[in-house]
């Protein structure tokens with residue numbers, strides 16, 4: 654089967670009711686990144702950071718995957734699909750996608766603050782002050798914050814290099830290294846971008862731009878993909 658790699662961002666979960674970060678009314682309009690999504694924020698005010706992610710988790714638990722997530726899951730019957738997502742929700746998995754790389758971590762995992770290899774599932778919505786790892790340190794959300802390394806980038810880049818088809822959906826392409834993933838994709842590989850806005854692209858050559866929401870835009874991509882079967 655042909656290898657199809659998808660880079661997704663907040664926009665794919667927008668139709669499920671999760672606000673994006675940078676659109677009008679987006680999450681970063683209500684919060685300062687440096688107050689809630691950096692190692693410094695964690696040092697200054699753990700309760701505030703835990704609260705911020707508890708709210709995100711609560712929201713993610715209250716919504717359902719949308720048609721966009723479902724279409725990507727359905728493509729597994731015809732392609733070898735890898736989804737590289739910047740999203741920390743689990744809507745790709747809940748829609749049925751079986752191979753999802755979470756570049757920025759997951760809302761549904763906590764990790765030790767003394768040993769980053771100690772990762773635990775979070776059941777329910779709440780991670781509290783006083784919740785500790787087996788070595789006795791406070792647990793933090795297993796989210797990649799601004800200023801931190803992106804440990805899964807190497808793995809994601811290897812999939813991008815190997816892709817036969819590449820789809821970008823719902824990301825403003827301003828946060829690196831994730832936004833640089835497309836640069837690993839071979840030149841001759843068909844590339845589709847689904848986004849109703851105007852994501853930043855350095856090199857728009859040979860890219861099919863579908864300026865629509867994920868649900869309808871991915872339906873069009875799916876039709877286009879018939880050409881690449883067999």
Ligand code: OAD
Nearest residue numbers: 662663664667673674675739823824825826828850866867
């Ligand atoms: P952004 O909020 O920066 O961009 C969302 C993109 O989704 C924009 O290009 C919108 O035009 C598009 N969009 C909006 N509604 C859509 C819809 N219904 N269907 C498809 N696209 C739609 O979100 P990201 O690019 O994901 O990082 O942000 C990247 C990273 O910045 C996030 O992972 C997060 C954030 O700060 C961390 O927290 C580490």
